[in-house]
Amino acid sequence: MDALLQFIFSGMTVGAVYALVALGFTIIYNASDVVNFAQGEFVMLGGMITVFAHQAGMPLPLAAAMAVVAAAGGGVALNRLAIEPARSAPVVSLIIITIGASILIRGAARLIFDKQLHRLPSFSGDTPIRIMGATILPQSLWVMGGAVAVFIGLWLFFSRTLTGKAVLATANNRIAAQLVGINTRWIMTLSFGLSAAIGALAGVLVTPITLVSYDVGVALALKGFAAAMLGGMGNPRGALLGGILLGLLESMTAGYLSSQYKDAVAFIVILAVLFVMPQGIFGKKPVERV
């Protein structure tokens, strides 16, 4: 019983990170049908920039804010320099471009920073909180709280604001969006910036627990992608639920089977979703009448 609760706590913590990555996928996917595989690199950048700025003497909150802003700038640059010029190419080509971009960002991070593992101090200390025989780190609560806050923010953005609707409209029909006066270039810029910022925030929150190095992005992108697929690509609710579910599955596998199999879970989830329910849990079938 204690063990189960312990696995649930750790599963929810990593799950919250996957959820944040998946939410980042959701935004760009909603705006452009592109799955941005560089999303994991923004998580890495969030962690790395914060670590190095903090080491250089910057207070932690300031370093974190700077990292989030810098990553957002990176997202905007990715769109302007790599995606937008290839806008008329098929979506598959754009996805391949994001894979290329992720390799580039990883290489650059290795050169600019280093190859070491780094950690950040926990925001609220390291004294574990005891709950019914299991323990949870205060930092885990930060991660989960971050995921929930971002989710609520995004949900309000897409369902309640005109700009959020403009993002959905741009995804649905770019030309028609322009005809109603939406600057679709700006919507893309916004989506990439926002999504990179959310990724970086995840990096900042989780680095005190999982540490960060230049190459953590690949695995995170894959797992965030699995989470987004599981929940239904393009749906914020699905991203949150898919992330938590994947995290739980992983920690149960590690706990009851072997931690060797933990990383296989994401792949099995991707395959299972593709075979059994390509729309994911919350995904909607396309409504279109000819």
Place this chain on the structure above:
Amino acid sequence: MLTVEGLRSRYGRIEVLHGVNLQVKPGEIVTVVGANGAGKTTLLKCLSGTQPVSGGSISFRGQSLASVPAHGRLKLGLAQSPEGRQIFSNLTVEENLRLGAFLYTDDRVAQDMGDAFAMFPVLKEKRNLPAGGLSGGQQQMLAIARALMGRPSCLLLDEPSMGLAPLLVAQIFEVVTSLRDRQVTVLLVEQNAYGALKIADRGYVMETGRITIAGPAGDLITDPRIREAYLGT
């Protein structure tokens, strides 16, 4: 209101508009009729900025549109209800209309939406349903209503009667006629030449990328060349 001079446009290396001249004066309903593939849609796309222009000029209310991107033209008063309706299929009917007034956040938005629902009561019934589930005729109504939400002074309409049952065609043409009372100038592109010429003030006939005949709609409707080619008599 709208002046087009020597307009050329191409898809890749193939030129499909070879110097089109056309004029629309304030308050008019002007129609461009012509066969399949004549270039009517391409002309409207050039006007709305969603198709590159390779020669000639377009001016709207005295201003050249050359450097105005597509999303900036509605602000000047130029709206388009495009070919194939192009509604936002994943969004609800009401969200489609709200986005039509994307440029505005004032009280008139609600008022205009009320007007749209009065004009097309069926849209009010289905306001909370995804627009992709509407029938073809309802989607056409939504496309027109959405364009009107943008408060245009000039509306470009691309084949609003296409694929609709005769009763619906009549209703759509009635709505277009009623735009006169709302001080909206109309440029109407149609394959249904007879229906369009009947409600228009003036008409142009387009053939393979050129305007070949122009004149008052009443004259065109009795012109033997047009009767033979487009009216089937």
